Amino acid sequence: MALPCPCGTGDPYAECCRPLLRGEREATDASALMRSRYTAYVREDERYLLCTWHPSTRPTALALGGQTWLGLTVAAFVMDPQDPARATVTFTALWRDGEGLPRTMRETSRFVREGGQWLYVDGDVS
Numbered sequence: 677m678a679l680p681c682p683c684g685t686g687d688p689y690a691e692c693c694r695p696l697l698r699g700e701r702e703a704t705d706a707s708a709l710m711r712s713r714y715t716a717y718v719r720e721d722e723r724y725l726l727c728t729w730h731p732s733t734r735p736t737a738l739a740l741g742g743q744t745w746l747g748l749t750v751a752a753f754v755m756d757p758q759d760p761a762r763a764t765v766t767f768t769a770l771w772r773d774g775e776g777l778p779r780t781m782r783e784t785s786r787f788v789r790e791g792g793q794w795l796y797v798d799g800d801v802s
């Protein structure tokens with residue numbers, strides 16, 4: 677059986693986020709980019725996370741690892757009605773920390789599209 681994608685679409689990984697992480701395909705919208713970035717956290721793909729991060733807010737490096745990712749739920753995906761190159765995605769991610777304790781993060785992330793590519797800008801954790 678095909679490996680399901682970590683992002684929770686129910687699609688096989690090979691047809692969902694993998695082509696994005698490999699640079700074979702661009703995310704079609706901010707929601708797909710957000711999902712692929714979650715998958716990159718699961719796979720500890722620092723290169724993909726940094727190259728989908730807007731240069732104005734991009735860190736120089738990420739401290740990945742230490743978490744066991746358990747799942748992603750996208751609660752809302754909103755295109756900016758004034759500007760089709762801006763969107764927000766609200767999601768909940770579940771993980772277990774280094775001590776095995778379950779954790780939840782809910783964030784509304786902002787995305788912009790530049791040069792045809794969606795990029796993560798920043799987010800508000802709630």
Ligand SMILES: [Zn+2]
Pocket residue numbers: 681682683684685689692693694711712715
């Ligand atoms: Zn996926």
